[in-house]
Amino acid sequence: MTEVDTRELRYFIAVAEELHFGRAADRLGIAQPPLSRAIRRLEHRVGARLFDRTGRGVRLTAAGEVLLAEGRAALDAVSAAVRRARRAGRPRRSLTLVMKPGGDAGLLPAILAAYAARPGAAAVDLVFSQSERAAMLRDGRADVGLLHHPQNDLTGLDTEPLRTERRVAALAEGHPLAARATLSLADLAGEPMAQWPEAAERGNGPRVEEAGQMWQLVVLGRAVALVTESAAERPYRGVVYRPVTDAAPATLVLAWPAESRSRDVAEFTAAARAALAPALTGQT
Amino acid sequence: MTEVDTRELRYFIAVAEELHFGRAADRLGIAQPPLSRAIRRLEHRVGARLFDRTGRGVRLTAAGEVLLAEGRAALDAVSAAVRRARRAGRPRRSLTLVMKPGGDAGLLPAILAAYAARPGAAAVDLVFSQSERAAMLRDGRADVGLLHHPQNDLTGLDTEPLRTERRVAALAEGHPLAARATLSLADLAGEPMAQWPEAAERGNGPRVEEAGQMWQLVVLGRAVALVTESAAERPYRGVVYRPVTDAAPATLVLAWPAESRSRDVAEFTAAARAALAPALTGQT
C-alpha cells in the first residue's frame, strides 16, 4: 500500500475542520474537485471511509475522528523535525523557551541562572504565547515551555511540576462579589468570564487575545477572570483578588516534547529541577 | 517555505542510514540522480547542509543527526495515524498488545481479566516481538506493550511500572560459573553473551533471533544469557540461574504512545494499574 503524504493529511485536516469541501478547498488555496479526489484517494489508502457525505455538508466517521487527532500530531512531528534540524544547522546553540508573559510564578530567574551556571549551557531564547504554548512545543517552534496543568493539554509532552497554585478570581474593586472574602465557582457561574481563543466558545464573556485586554475589561467590570495566585502578587490598579475555594488548583509545569532527545533540553530540565528542589521539598 | 513531505524524509533517512547515495537509491528503488536532487532540495528547504560530501561516501552533519532522529519519529507518527485510523474504521473494537513471549512476569492474566471485566472493554489482540516492541508502539502497529526499563528505549512512550525484577545469569549446568552462588558483571565479562538483533554488534557471543535459540545455546554451553528473575520461575532443563548482584534491575513496564488519546488505551492502563495496585503497594 502506498505511503500517505503530508499534503494528503493537511487536506484531510482542512476538510475535517471545516466539514465542508468547498470552504476547505478555499482555505487550502486549491479548487474543490482536486480536494475531493485527494480525500477519496486517502480514504482508499487508509482503507476506511473518513467522512459521511450527507447531502448537506459532511460528518466525520469514527476513523476520521482518529485520523484528525493523530494526523495533527503527525504533522506536528514533521514540522518539529524540520525546525529542529534547521536550528541544529545554525552555529549558535540555543534553546527556545515559550511562556505566557508573567506566567512563571517568579521562578524563571532562578531556573535560568541555574541553567546558565552549567558548563556548556546554550543561550536561552524567550518567546511568548498566550494560547499556543503546547502547540509550539509539539511542532518544534519551542523546546521547553511553562504551562499549567490541568488547564493545558499536556498530551505528548513530558513535564516537571514546578509549583502548584491556588486559583483566584480577579474582580473590579466595585464588583458586588468583591465584598466577599472567598468565592466558589457557583458564585462566578453567572459572571462574564474572559474567553481566551483556546477555549471552545461556550462562555458568555468577552473574547480576549491578550492579558492587557483582559485586565482592562476586569477593571471596567465587564469581565471577571480566573487566574493563579501568583498573578495576584503583581497587583493591578483597580483589581482585587478573591480565592476561589473549589476551583481546581493550577500546577505550573516545565514541559518539553516527550520524544525529545536533545541534550540541551535534558540539561535545562535537570537544572530547573535542581534549582527548585529546596522549594519543592519545602512545599511537600 | 514549502512543506516537507514524507517521501523526502524517507529518502533522507535511507541516505542517512546507508551513508551512500547509490546504495540508498537502490534500496528506495529509484535511480541515484533523482535521490541526489531530492536531498539537495530537502537541504534547501531545511536551510542547512545535512551531509558532508567527502570524496568517499558521505557523513551526517549535526543538523542531519537531528533530522535523522526526529524524522524517524515523524514518519512513525504518520504511519501510526494511518494505522490507527484504519483500525478505527473496522467495526470490531480491539486493542493490540505487544509483548515478548513469556515477557509478562506472570502478570498478564490478571491484567487481561481486570480489563475484560470493565464494561465496554474491547477485544485484546496479542502480538509478539522480540526486539521491535517499542517501534511497534511508535508506528501504530500496537497500542500497548510490555517493555523493560532501562533495557528498552522508552522515548515517546508513556509507561506504568508493573514490577521490578533482579537480573540473573542463565548458565549451563556444567558451566564453571554455575558453582558460584552469585555472580557479578565482571565474572561474565569474558563469557559469550547471546546477542539480540536490537543490540549494536559489540559482543562476542552468537547472534540469536528467538528465545528458543538462546536457551538451546545456553544448554550447550555456547552462550550465557542475562535474563530477568521471572524467567527463572520457568526452569529450563539443563539451565541454572545465578543472581548477578551488580546488574541494573529491570522494570517491567506497561507502555503506550505518549500522544495516545485513545479511550480504550486509557481504560486498559487504568485496569492494569488497578489490578496490580495491591502487589505494587506490597512491594514498595
Add this chain to the structure above:
DNA sequence: CGGGCCGATACCCTGACGGTATGACCGAGG
C-alpha cells in the same frame, strides 16, 4: 598518473496534481 568510485549535472519524458466545466444527488419550499 591512470583507473575506479561516487556524487553532481544535463536533458528528456511520464504521470500526478491542479484547473474548468459539468453532472448527480439531496433537501427545502411552493
Add this chain to the structure above:
DNA sequence: CCTCGGTCATACCGTCAGGGTATCGGCCCG
C-alpha cells in the same frame, strides 16, 4: 411533485515535479 440552490463527484485537459539515462568532475588509491 417539481424546481432550485447547495454540495460533492466526475470528466477532461494542461502543466510541472519527479524519475530515468547519459555523462561529467573530483577524490582516493595503486
